Amino acid sequence: MVERVADNDEVLGPIPSTRTPSTIRLWRSYRAGHEFLFTTDYVLRTTNYSHMNYKVTGGKKLSGSVTTNISKNATVALLAASLLNKGTTTIKRVPKIEEVNRLIEVLKSIGAEVEWVSGDVVVRPPKKLTPEKMDREAAGKTRSTVLFTAPLSHLFETFELPLPGGCKLGGRTMMPHIQALGALGIQILKGSEGMYKVSTKETTAGEVAMYESSDTGTESVLMAAAKIPGKTIIKYASANYMVQDLCTFLELCGVKVEGIGTSTLVVHGVDEIDREVVVYPSEDPIESMFFISLAATTGSEITIKRCPFDFLELELVTLGQMGQKYEYGAKYTADNGRTVLADVTMFPSKLTAPPEKIAPRPYPGINIDNLPFFVPVATQAEGRTLIHDWVYENRAIYYMEMKKLGANMLLADPHRVFIDGPTPLHAADIEAPPALRPATIILIGMLAAEGESILRNVYPINRGYERLHERLQELGASVEAVE
DSSP, X not given: OOOXXXXXXXXXXXXXXXXXXXXXXXXXXXXXTOOOOOBHHHHHHHTTTOOOEEEEEEOOOOEEEEEOOBOHHHXXXXXXXXXXXXXXXXXXXXXXXXXXXXXXXXXXXXXXXEEEETTEEEEEXXXXXXXGGOOHHHHTTOSGGGGGHHHXXXXXXXEXXXXXXXXXXXXXXXXXXXXXXXXXXXXXXXXXXXXXXXXXXXXXXXXXXXXXXXXXXXHHHHHHXXXXXXXXXXXXXXXXXXXXXXXXXXXXXXXXXXXXXXXXXXXXXXXXXXXXXXEOOOBOHHHHHHHHXXXXXXXXEEEEEEEEGGGTHHHHHHXXXXXXXXXXXXXXXXXXXXXXXXXXXEEOOOOBOOSXXXXXXSTXXXXXXXXXXXXXXXXXXXXXXXXXXXXXXXXXXXXXXXGGGXXXXXXXXXXXXXXXXXXXXXXOEEEOOSSHHHHHHHHHHHHHSBEEEEEEXXXXXXXXXXXXXXXXXXXXXXXXXXX
């Protein structure tokens, strides 16, 4: 067992610098050649409720088709937004993943009635919610509980919520939420130990310039503006897929939203929302990208159905610059009536390093969550690829676990990784990093690697992917869930 070190970074407060003490400790531990050190609270949060490992026999060509599931990030936003509605909210075709399970546990703990009905989730808020009874253990395992801030602020003048948990990607500030909600009269303050306090005395519609184009920050201010009568203008907003799905839900609730899909949103808030709402979240572009990366890395022909094309097009263009061959069929509309879908087929290709670095940007750039999937692809591309992950403090360091599979990589700093390829990958025994996307790229690497690998403690993967090992088996992969 590797010794873990405590990591007590402050979540609430000013934006952390690039090299926080936790990042420097983690980076130094890596550079010293030690095995990854996970934080104490990650071990506490995962040891008791997840014992699943993956046994992977890699090096096989895969084939067939897979259908993209409904978006995790859209679903969790809609679960939180259901508290805006006094009526019943039905969220269609919800993925059965751990992140959703945690949010449902939180909703039930504060008094909401939540049930699964034929793959849908039905939420019925009670006459009075009880945020003080929130399941803190469940809340501590996800960052998504921050999305409860705005809906609950319409019901209570003062309340406390647990500080966000979720993926361990270094210091992740709440400043976008603090700044945007504060502009509308909702104050976020330090609370009791492990909590933050929300104080709402008088809210007013107005103009909000987002501190950064944060997805959850934009969702928070959208939910706040929805029930503040008057016109609120949100500038420099995220236009990402989950934000668009939330806007669609608000329109179903009778809240007019202008500028959907752009960086300026105009919300015409209402006094109350009391409707029977049925909402269809869109498909998950990040899940589509997992299978796109898998096909490219393993040199396999795979068709990924129902890809949200507008949120993957630049990723596909970038892969095309690397020599990846693909084609897509006629575009069609998702069940939400807004998202454009296409079926994408990937073909075995001779890959080369891209002419420029690969880095994420807010939509319509390469999605921040899709950036990691270029790492395993780059291990099989001729030449040197630079991955610049400027958003998160620790995530690029997690990429370096691919070296255990034989990848030729150089960590330039906590944000930049050079990858030289192509490199034959080999089997290894690795504990999954405590972050969803880095854990999945290790799995892709194992599927490309010759021999039998073990990926331990795959709870981070189960947070975002439903029955992933079974779906991989349908493509011909040898992946077994073991204790």
